[in-house]
Amino acid sequence: AQKVTQAQTExxxxxxxxxxxxxxxxxxxxxxxxxxxxxxxSGELVFLIRRNSFDEQNEISGRYSWNFQKSTSSFNFTITAxxxxxxxxxxxxxxxxxxxxxxxxxxxxxxxxxxxx
Amino acid sequence: KAGVxxxxxxxxxxxxxxxxxSCSPISGHRSVSWYQQTPGQGLQFLFEYFSETQRNxxxxxxxxxxxxxxxxxxEMNVSTLELGDSALYLCASSQGQLASSYxxxxxxxxxxxxxxx
Numbered sequence: 436a437q438k439v440t441q442a443q444t445e446x447x448x449x450x451x452x453x454x455x456x457x458x459x460x461x462x463x464x465x466x467x468x469x470x471x472x473x474x475x476x477s478g479e480l481v482f483l484i485r486r487n488s489f490d491e492q493n494e495i496s497g498r499y500s501w502n503f504q505k506s507t508s509s510f511n512f513t514i515t516a517x518x519x520x521x522x523x524x525x526x527x528x529x530x531x532x533x534x535x536x537x538x539x540x541x542x543x544x545x546x547x548x549x550x551x552x
Numbered sequence: 553k554a555g556v557x558x559x560x561x562x563x564x565x566x567x568x569x570x571x572x573x574s575c576s577p578i579s580g581h582r583s584v585s586w587y588q589q590t591p592g593q594g595l596q597f598l599f600e601y602f603s604e605t606q607r608n609x610x611x612x613x614x615x616x617x618x619x620x621x622x623x624x625x626x627e628m629n630v631s632t633l634e635l636g637d638s639a640l641y642l643c644a645s646s647q648g649q650l651a652s653s654y655x656x657x658x659x660x661x662x663x664x665x666x667x668x669x
Contacts, residue, residue, distance in 0.1 A: 478642075478665075480644070481660070482657040535608060537600045538585045538608060538644075538658070540585070540658060542594060543594075545594060
């Protein structure tokens with residue numbers, strides 16, 4: 436069975452601070468994909484990044500960076516110099532292949548980030 | 553490209569009624585997935601359709617059903633509504649391949665907020 440744990444329910448930071456959102460996953464599959472999505476108040480989930488289980492390279496995109504460590508089954512997300520626009524709920528998600536090849540994305544419970552101006 | 557469009561944005565129904573929600577995927581996307589989001593249960597997978605076929609189904613009662621049309625548009629139906637069905641229903645599309653869509657990023661709509669009284 437697959438499981439994604441986002442232990443941080445809510446985080447508040449002051450603008451320009453760095454913040455790391457934790458994500459721990461569980462799966463017995465050796466091939467899987469990890470994702471991060473952002474859900475602003477408008478409700479629409481926005482895709483941020485995808486990482487497959489064979490690619491442990493960290494990734495940086497502007498102020499966003501992701502640290503994938505298979506040894507600890509973690510896929511953490513760091514926002515550098517946070518801004519008010521970063522305020523949202525962030526979801527980590529896991530997908531493994533099933534027989535039909537269908538979408539099988541399993542979400543964590545999300546972390547609500549509030550950036551205080 | 554236009555994004556994923558869900559209609560209506562808001563719905564209020566009473567217990568026992570049925571409801572139909574609509575989703576138009578991004579042009580060219582053949583995979584459509586539905587999720588239910590509630591404060592208590594988070595994001596839960598309902599089902600996925602690809603080329604008019606349901607390829608995967610989450611753990612929901614038979615009152616929840618869906619279908620996909622030849623133009624990839626999808627509808628989901630909930631019959632005999634219960635108070636616990638009050639939620640944000642999110643539709644997502646992905647390019648997906650015939651063999652596999654589990655590794656494709658999902659593109660979400662703004663959702664339909666259903667309130668059951």
